[in-house]
Amino acid sequence: MKRNTWQREAVREALETSEGFVSAQALHSGLHATGSPIGLATVYRALADLASEGEADSLQQDGESIYRACTPNTHHHHLICRNCGLTVEIEADEVETWAQKVAAQNGFTQANHIVDVFGLCTSCSPG
Amino acid sequence: MKRNTWQREAVREALETSEGFVSAQALHSGLHATGSPIGLATVYRALADLASEGEADSLQQDGESIYRACTPNTHHHHLICRNCGLTVEIEADEVETWAQKVAAQNGFTQANHIVDVFGLCTSCSPG
DNA sequence: TCGGTTTTGACAATCATTATCATTAAGGGC
């Protein structure tokens, strides 16, 4: 049975109070800065668990995994600011059906997909 | 000025004769197996160059970068078999316009996107 | 409270990738 520890809760809270995506290292640093003695390995484990339970989304950036608390529990994608990390959750049936169609047309089964849109948010756009 | 070396050419050829996406390590192993004395660092450099010149596509998988020779020189995406690596190149205006639309609607500029579809190809599908 | 089991965390180990830097070899000018 899975146990409730303050460490898991601390990671969950830290994730929820983060604006955009954060790395395990960054989240660990942030917790330490507030005086939490949580270990780095524990942060990695907690984030992996949250992601596998569908409570967090993750994506790869610059060779590291970054995570974000996931409010809706449904399948969705993200629009992410390359500069400040601001993230908007996107649900798009168009893309879902397109992905399924493309897979089926080519004889592929058990399809899934990775779809992320990056850009500069209003605050970070030049001009 | 960029120089032509047999090493670059060897990497380019190895990439072109590979079926799906390959990692730098795998490509280096393959070259060694054929007797080539090319160095690992050189393979990394050549792949990075090819990717930046638009002659190869790359994506992240399991924390490593994998590459593939890119026949058309236009923007496109991939449908990849999770089991054997077979890759189909996909061009889809639907997704391109969708990505632009989503970014614009949210005030994002300079948008780009990552779109990959994974599945099991006909040969690798069960049943 | 007690005890079996899970979780933690300090640390070592792993693994892909990058930096270093002395040596090699393009390729332009002669």
Next chain:
DNA sequence: GCCCTTAATGATAATGATTGTCAAAACCGA
């Protein structure tokens, strides 16, 4: 073709994120 400048190579060390180890601590049901 021969030199010479300089980019490219490659053996190796360094980096950095992530995972494995395992004794000690924490959960939680009985």
